[in-house]
Amino acid sequence: MEQPKEKLKLGVYWAASCGGCDISMLEIGEKILIVDELADIVLWPCIADFKYKDVKAYPDKYIDVTFFNGAIRNSEAEEIAHLLREKSKILIAYGSCSYEGGIPALANFYSKEEVFDRAYHESQSTVNPDRIEPKTKHTENGYELYLPEFWETVRKLSDIVDVDYFIPGCPPAENTTWAAIEAIVSGELPPTGSVIGAGNKSVCDECPRERKETKIKRFKRPHEYVAPDPEQCLLEQGIICMGPATRSGCEARCINAGMPCRGCYGPCADVYDQGAKMISAIGSVLESEDEEEIQRVIDEIVDPAGLFYRFSMSHSYLVRRRLVGAKKETK
Amino acid sequence: MADITAAEKSPANTAEGIVPFEPKIIGFLCWWCTYAASDMAGTSRLKYPPNVSIIRVMCSSRVDPSFVMRAFAEGADGVLIGGCHPGQCHYISGNYKTVARISLLKKMLSQFGVEDERLRLEWISAGEIHKYAKVVTDMTEKVRKLGPLNWRKNFEPK
Ligand code: SF4
Ligand code: SF4
Ligand code: FES
Numbered sequence: 188m189e190q191p192k193e194k195l196k197l198g199v200y201w202a203a204s205c206g207g208c209d210i211s212m213l214e215i216g217e218k219i220l221i222v223d224e225l226a227d228i229v230l231w232p233c234i235a236d237f238k239y240k241d242v243k244a245y246p247d248k249y250i251d252v253t254f255f256n257g258a259i260r261n262s263e264a265e266e267i268a269h270l271l272r273e274k275s276k277i278l279i280a281y282g283s284c285s286y287e288g289g290i291p292a293l294a295n296f297y298s299k300e301e302v303f304d305r306a307y308h309e310s311q312s313t314v315n316p317d318r319i320e321p322k323t324k325h326t327e328n329g330y331e332l333y334l335p336e337f338w339e340t341v342r343k344l345s346d347i348v349d350v351d352y353f354i355p356g357c358p359p360a361e362n363t364t365w366a367a368i369e370a371i372v373s374g375e376l377p378p379t380g381s382v383i384g385a386g387n388k389s390v391c392d393e394c395p396r397e398r399k400e401t402k403i404k405r406f407k408r409p410h411e412y413v414a415p416d417p418e419q420c421l422l423e424q425g426i427i428c429m430g431p432a433t434r435s436g437c438e439a440r441c442i443n444a445g446m447p448c449r450g451c452y453g454p455c456a457d458v459y460d461q462g463a464k465m466i467s468a469i470g471s472v473l474e475s476e477d478e479e480e481i482q483r484v485i486d487e488i489v490d491p492a493g494l495f496y497r498f499s500m501s502h503s504y505l506v507r508r509r510l511v512g513a514k515k516e517t518k
Numbered sequence: 519m520a521d522i523t524a525a526e527k528s529p530a531n532t533a534e535g536i537v538p539f540e541p542k543i544i545g546f547l548c549w550w551c552t553y554a555a556s557d558m559a560g561t562s563r564l565k566y567p568p569n570v571s572i573i574r575v576m577c578s579s580r581v582d583p584s585f586v587m588r589a590f591a592e593g594a595d596g597v598l599i600g601g602c603h604p605g606q607c608h609y610i611s612g613n614y615k616t617v618a619r620i621s622l623l624k625k626m627l628s629q630f631g632v633e634d635e636r637l638r639l640e641w642i643s644a645g646e647i648h649k650y651a652k653v654v655t656d657m658t659e660k661v662r663k664l665g666p667l668n669w670r671k672n673f674e675p676k
Contacts, residue, residue: 296629340673463584466626470579470619476604478617485621492629504584504591509631511671 195372197222198230198242198250199281200271202264203291203341204257208282209233211358212254215365225372226251230271239267245274252371254281254354258291258501259342263335272348277371279383280344283357286382287453287461288501290357292341293493295500295507299339339510343501353382357451357498360437385436387456390448394430394439396420402474406487421447422472427494432464451498460503462495541661543596544589545570545654546581550608552600554644559651566651567658570598577601578639579612583623586637590627591669596636596661598653603641613641635660636667 201209209231213219229250230237253275259265272278283289294302307313307320325332344350354367367384370376377383386393401423412426421428421442429450430442441448454461469488475481488494496503547553553574559566575581578601586597599620607613620639627637640653 342673458584460584460587462626463582463587463623466583466619466622469622470615473615473618475618476611476614478604481614481618482621485618485625488622488625490629491622491626495626504587505630505669506591506673508629509667509669509672511668512665513631 195226195251196229196249197226198253198271198275199228199233200230200253200255200257200267201233202255202257202267202285202344203260204282204284205290206233207358208254208256208284211282211356211361212364214358214361215368216361218365218368222368239270242270242274247273248276250275252277252279254279255344255350256280256282256285258284258288259338259344259347260291260294261335261337265338265347268344268347277351278344278348279352279354279367280350281354282359283355283451283453283498285344286353286355286502287499288341288343289498292343292500293497295341296492297508298510299337303337340507341501342506346501351379352376354384355382355434355452356385356437359384360440362438363436382434382453382456385434385452388435389455390430390433390435390437390439390442390452391420393435393437394420394442396442399423403472403484404474404480405484408487408489422468427469427488429461429465429495429497431468432458432461432495449497450495453499453502461499462492462503465495466491539662539666541569541595541658541666542593543570543598543654543657543661544594545572545598545600546575546578546585547572547598547600548578548602549574549576551602551606551644552640552642552650555600555642555647555650558644559647562647564647564651566654569658569661570654577607577609577612578616579607579609579619581616581619583619586623587627590632590636590667593667593669595664595667596638596657598657599637599639600642600650600653601639603643606643632667633664635664 199209199212230242253271255271255278257264259268280286284291303320307315308318321334323334323336354363356363363384370383397418398420403423403425405425406427407425415421415424415426426447428447430448432454433448433450434452434455436452450461454464458464473481473484500506547556556572578599581599589597601613601616604613616639624634624637628634638657642650642653
């Protein structure tokens with residue numbers, strides 16, 4: 188790779204994420220040395236100590252490229268998203284959470300109140316007889332202490348600020364991360380708003396398994412995956428695989444490891460709502476002309492919303508479970 | 519699909535007082551059957567509520583689940599899908615795919631808190647104009663009872 192005249196200034200930030208995206212950036216292995224030659228790191232909280240005030244002191248557009256991972260679920264993440272947009276020439280949503288909500292956005296099936304209940308009262312490992320919950324402001328010995336405010340709904344980065352590029356994956360595969368870095372360094376970037384580093388087809392297009400146009404009569408749950416045929420498409424064997432509704436680019440790594448795709452690369456190009464696409468795909472593989480039988484097969488899918496939107500709640504038309512005018516859930 | 523503004527659909531204050539809630543229902547109707555029925559119901563001067571905005575499709579299986587979700591997200595209070603009776607789809611098995619998709623979609627929508635009556639799939643042949651009028655009347659009343667959906671208010675403004 189040709190070296191640019193001046194070293195690039197690189198930022199990496201995490202919001203509501205698990206840390207896996209930060210680690211995945213190191214999965215490029217020894218190529219990280221090439222990155223080190225080409226770029227100086229000016230922000231990366233996971234690996235070195237940086238203070239927000241340092242970033243605030245940078246001139247506008249000081250950072251050439253920021254890889255932002257994690258979803259936006261509180262006021263701190265939102266504030267830093269605005270700050271990094273101001274300070275970065277190119278802002279990239281890196282990984283499923285930042286691109287489409289990811290695992291944290293599954294909390295959108297609950298209200299903030301329910302999330303707090305679960306986390307601070309109900310969970311098996313919690314003992315909290317005084318029912319203490321985090322407050323955004325607290326005074327102790329005359330000192331004021333603040334915590335960020337927790338939002339009701341988890342949003343994706345592009346709901347908050349303009350995002351230049353998206354890199355999918357939970358976490359992005361090594362080849363995806365590297366393809367994106369190459370595109371940035373060479374300056375051969377597609378129009379802003381594009382997904383980079385991944386493909387434009389579906390996981391099925393990269394999958395080595397064979398489609399035999401078998402229609403299915405039932406779905407299996409994970410504990411029932413007993414020795415599936417190693418050659419045939421998993422979906423055709425009644426194992427729900429998100430391949431048809433998921434963007435290519437990971438080289439079908441889960442399927443090659445013997446597991447169905449869970450959809451982490453997000454919707455295919457030109458599709459907005461991954462879950463809706465998956466419902467459509469399932470409708471096409473069912474074999475029945477009997478409405479009751481169809482209903483019985485559908486009933487075998489226990490948690491369709493959690494399955495089809497495992498990574499993409501914030502990138503769906505409905506975004507969250509209903510709050511306004513909804514009947515109170517009884518548990 | 520055009521945006522349905524909040525002003526159009528939620529009770530608003532006017533000089534005369536509160537305008538009652540009028541459900542906004544999007545109807546995806548198959549060209550070969552239910553659309554023809556709706557057309558004939560109109561020319562036959564049948565009386566039924568004007569709440570369904572019709573989008574004509576070539577087959578009920580053309581209704582991608584994303585159309586339904588987008589309709590709800592953009593302000594619809596209900597969605598009606600009308601297709602040919604089982605065995606009579608002009609594309610042979612299109613409506614069986616519709617059954618599978620809509621059953622699964624209904625199950626998923628319940629997880630989002632959308633009531634079952636807001637999405638309805640009906641088989642209405644071109645001649646069944648009275649059935650069409652009945653379905654529209656019944657659905658409009660059921661959705662009216664449920665009240666406005668106002669989906670975007672769930673997350674906007676944050
Ligand atoms: S559905 Fe899954 S197993 Fe089948 S071809 Fe697609 S990616 Fe492969
Ligand atoms: S196979 Fe699916 S879940 Fe697995 S890495 Fe690829 S896109 Fe993600
Ligand atoms: S042609 Fe009417 S439902 Fe298929």
